[in-house]
Amino acid sequence: MTVVLRQGQRRYREYADPNIGFGWLRLIGATTVVVDHSWPILDPSRLTIFPAxxxxxxxxxxxxxFFAMSGYQISQSWASDPSWxxxxxKRVLRIFPPVLVVVAALVFVIGPLFTTLSxxxxWSDxxxxxxxxxTSLLFxxxxxxxxVFVDNPYPWSVNGxxxxxxxxxxxxxLVLAVGLLLLLGLGRWFVFPVLAALLVADSRIQATMGYHGDVGSLIEVPLGSTVAFMVPFAMGMVVFAFRDRIPLNPWVALGLLGLWIAVHQTPLDRYVLAVMATYxxxxxxxxWPRRLEMDGxxxxxxxxxxxxxxxxQQLIIIAGVDDPWVLAAxxxxxxxxxxxxxxVFVEVPTQRLRRHLKKPLRGGPPAAAAPPGRAEPEVRRAGTPPAGPPRSRS
Structure with missing residues (x-):
């Protein structure tokens, strides 16, 4: 008992709250995306900062x-309050308000200032x-x-x-559907058939960072890429569902990174990449080191x-920047x-509206809501293939 207590005390001292860790990783990932976009947005013949x-x-x-982290964290959100x-x-309050703000800024501020039209x-177009x-509706x-931005090197999207x-x-x-099925009595093992179905579909479609696949779109959403990204999302769901059985070992994570590097450019790449990124x-x-905890x-x-x-980035290019390193900086x-x-001004205020989503009292007071700095900072989404939607080979 003493050994277990000491291990727990050591972990408490050394590691930050997982929400802080997820927050840092998402921030690093968002930075990576901005840097990675700086090359194709100036030279559309390129897909990324790396050589072809x-x-x-x-x-x-x-x-x-990012999709893997969302699969884990959104599953955690459902488990804490399984109310459809x-x-x-909560999901609407999380993803839509920031999008509405950026879309409104593009249409009503940036657009009129930088359009080549009168x-x-x-306004009549x-x-x-x-x-x-x-775009406000996403789908x-x-x-x-x-x-707008038609004279820039990447004129095909104002916000790719x-x-x-x-x-x-x-x-x-997907989390909602699986969660409801679990409430009906299905065991947590049900997440494995869901993941298996996605893996089979992904194996057939073979969407990549620059290719959506040849299976068309659901309205404006490319199905091939959706399937590819739902694979790590479902893997995140699996890790959460079996968090009591799946050890989280940094050495295993490093080993998976080495394995992915070794099998890259082989048919195993897409599968090992998903596992490596998820785990x-x-x-x-x-x-995540506890010393890196800070104000959310x-x-x-x-x-x-x-x-x-x-x-x-499009605005910086209009200002005359044409070097990708300067653009990234x-x-x-x-x-x-x-x-x-x-x-500070959009997401925290809208997440505070969650206090109106009160749980019914069932034998005790409702659980305290997490403070805004700790409240499910999942993003969504952050991180895309470089410079907007890849153009289909067809």
């Missing part, structure tokens, strides 16, 4: 890790309002605003990072950093400040 022969993207690896309507309300042409409504996502957010919502629906992200979140406002802005990063701090502002 490497067939790899740090932004894509980060994306796999409160779960759905004011009358811009149906695409202006199609962008505002469709009718649009990429172009009339005349948003394309993964509908997939994040699909992940929420590694969850392990490091739980082993400085580390929980990754979602805002992600959704603001791309338009910030300027865009990272600017996007980070946007993320902090989004967290």
């Amino acid at each position: 022969s490497w067939d790899a993207s740090p932004g894509y690896v980060a994306l796999m890790a 309507w409160r779960f759905s309300a 004011a009358g042409e811009y 149906k695409q202006t309002w199609r962008y505002f409504v469709g 009718l996502l649009q990429h172009e605003l009339p005349g 990072s948003l394309w993964t957010l509908p997939m994040e919502v699909i992940g929420y629906v 590694g992200a969850i392990v490091w979140a739980h082993h 406002r400085w580390i929980f802005g990754s979602y805002g950093m992600y959704i603001w990063g791309f338009p910030v 300027l865009a990272v701090p600017a996007a980070y400040l946007c993320g902090v502002a989004s967290w």
Whole structure:
């Protein structure tokens, strides 16, 4: 008993709250995405900062890790309060308000200032309002605003990072569906058939960082890429469901990283990458150094950093920057400040609305709500394949 107590005390002293670890990892990932975008947004013939022969993207690896973390954390949110309507309300309050703000800023501020059209042409163009409504709804996502950024090297999207957010919502629906089935009496082993089905579909579609696959789209959401990203998401669900049986060992995480490097550019790559990104992200979140704990406002802005990063880069390019290293050096701090502002002025206030989603009293008082700095800072989504949606080979 004494040994166990000492181990627990040592862990308490050495490691931060996992929410802090997840927050740091998401912030690092969002930074990686902004840096990785700095090359293709200036030279669309490139997909990433890495040479084409490497067939790899740090932004894509980060994306796999982000979906894995979401699978774990959203499952945790459901387990803490398995109510379909409160779960759905929390997800809406988490993902939509920051998107509405950035979309409104693009349409009503940045668009009029930087469009090549006259004011009358811009406001009377149906695409202006199609962008505002469709992108706000996510599943009718649009990429172009009339005349905006059309003289930049990457004119096809004013905010290419948003394309993964509908997939994040699909992940929420997956957690809800599985959670409801578990409430009906299915055991937690049910998550394995879900993961197996996604792996089979992913094996057939073979979507990659620059290719959606040839299976079409659900409205504006590419199905092939959705399946590819739901694999690590479901793996995160599995790790949470069996958290009492799956040890979180940093040495195993490092071994998986080495294995992925070894099998990269082989058919095993896509499977080992998903496992490595999932296990590694969850392990490091739980082993984050306690000395790096700090006020949540400085580390929980990754979602805002992600959704603001791309338009910030487009604006810096308009200012005359044409070197990717300079672009990255300027865009990272600017996007980070946007993320902090989004967290403080948009996300924390809207998450406080959760206090109105009261649990019914059942033999005792409801559990205390987490403070804003600790409240499920999942993002969604952060991390995309470089410079917006990859163009289909077909």
